[in-house]
Amino acid sequence: MKRGPIIEISLDSIRHNYEYARGLSNNRPTIAVVKADAYGHGAVRVANLLEGLGVSCLGVAFSSEAIQLREAGVTAPIMVFFDTPGIDEVIRYALIPVISEAGYAQTLSIMALRRNTRVSVHVKTDTGMGRFGFVPDIDEEEINALSTLTGIKIAGFMSHFSEADLVDTNFANVQLERFVALKARLASQYSGSLWHIANSAATMYLAQAHLDAIRPGLMLYGYDPLKEGNPALRPAMTVKCRILEIRRLPAGRSVGYGRTFVTQRETLVGVIGIGYADGFPRVLSNRAHVIVNGRLAPIIGRVCMDVSMADLTDVINATAEGESLPHECILLGRQGNATLSANHLASAANTISYEILTSLGRALDRTFTYQPSR
Numbered sequence: 001m002k003r004g005p006i007i008e009i010s011l012d013s014i015r016h017n018y019e020y021a022r023g024l025s026n027n028r029p030t031i032a033v034v035k036a037d038a039y040g041h042g043a044v045r046v047a048n049l050l051e052g053l054g055v056s057c058l059g060v061a062f063s064s065e066a067i068q069l070r071e072a073g074v075t076a077p078i079m080v081f082f083d084t085p086g087i088d089e090v091i092r093y094a095l096i097p098v099i100s101e102a103g104y105a106q107t108l109s110i111m112a113l114r115r116n117t118r119v120s121v122h123v124k125t126d127t128g129m130g131r132f133g134f135v136p137d138i139d140e141e142e143i144n145a146l147s148t149l150t151g152i153k154i155a156g157f158m159s160h161f162s163e164a165d166l167v168d169t170n171f172a173n174v175q176l177e178r179f180v181a182l183k184a185r186l187a188s189q190y191s192g193s194l195w196h197i198a199n200s201a202a203t204m205y206l207a208q209a210h211l212d213a214i215r216p217g218l219m220l221y222g223y224d225p226l227k228e229g230n231p232a233l234r235p236a237m238t239v240k241c242r243i244l245e246i247r248r249l250p251a252g253r254s255v256g257y258g259r260t261f262v263t264q265r266e267t268l269v270g271v272i273g274i275g276y277a278d279g280f281p282r283v284l285s286n287r288a289h290v291i292v293n294g295r296l297a298p299i300i301g302r303v304c305m306d307v308s309m310a311d312l313t314d315v316i317n318a319t320a321e322g323e324s325l326p327h328e329c330i331l332l333g334r335q336g337n338a339t340l341s342a343n344h345l346a347s348a349a350n351t352i353s354y355e356i357l358t359s360l361g362r363a364l365d366r367t368f369t370y371q372p373s374r
Ligand SMILES: *Cc1c(COP(=O)(O)O)cnc(C)c1O
Pocket: 033, 035, 081, 160, 164, 198, 199, 200, 201, 215, 216, 217, 218, 219, 225
């Protein structure tokens, strides 16, 4: 029997969020980021949807992710942000590599020429993330030298903000200035290339960073990196799990490992089929809620490997006569007036919505269901 979480993805919500992002950017080309299995939402289905909506390009972290999409029939351009696929992969799967250092560019160029072809690439610049890329000013000779490599065509330049949530825009503006200044210096040499730096936060809150294309990830899945519950966005993921058992414990009994919760009253304890092996963080022990019958019920005791416990006393006492006992609960999503967002879970777990979505989305034994897009 499948025991793990049921993950429902609303493709309609992703469509809405994508179109919202496009509208904010005045319909600039969009490089839609579907790395990490589309932030846990299932990269193939999300890519199919976005392709149907005419997305300019998809962005992934590694070539293995791009190959998975190609093998599933995705034909849209795919940019590979973080690794260095060899020429055969680049040609066979029509990948757009991102060049972060000169050696890879040279190898790619030589190999492309040997195959009588020219490969389109984008160039990564490090304006303040301190991760990948050529540093403007310091590495500028190397950037200039890329134009001499006849096996590659520099189709674009990119950079990435280190303030992903833009709570503070000061440094983002410094990065943007560095990027735009580089663009001006390279204008004659690399005319016609696409300059892009806008992640979700910049797509929403830093219009001057939209430049030639936007590159949103998180917002496509319905979350605003800066603030909770932006009504313009629609969270696409709902996570449910089964209630395996409901038991009645008297007051004064401990629940779960380490006896971190002791009943204060006669308590109806629901044992629910999700644990830390399913990406439900153990730090949420005694700190999160589930939704049952449209009402919030607290998680009690430690989150176990495969199951957790919730106090269903109030929910069940409020259940109308004749209504059957609940057999399902919601960990992420909404029902009735109750909402549990990835931001709620993230703040209780001292992390960010990105991590909640990706960890729930890669549950060991999950079932995805997709609601169609209009
Ligand atoms: C993940 C990523 C993005 C998207 O960032 P969000 O904050 O999710 O919008 C954009 N560009 C690069 C290079 C990334 O790695």
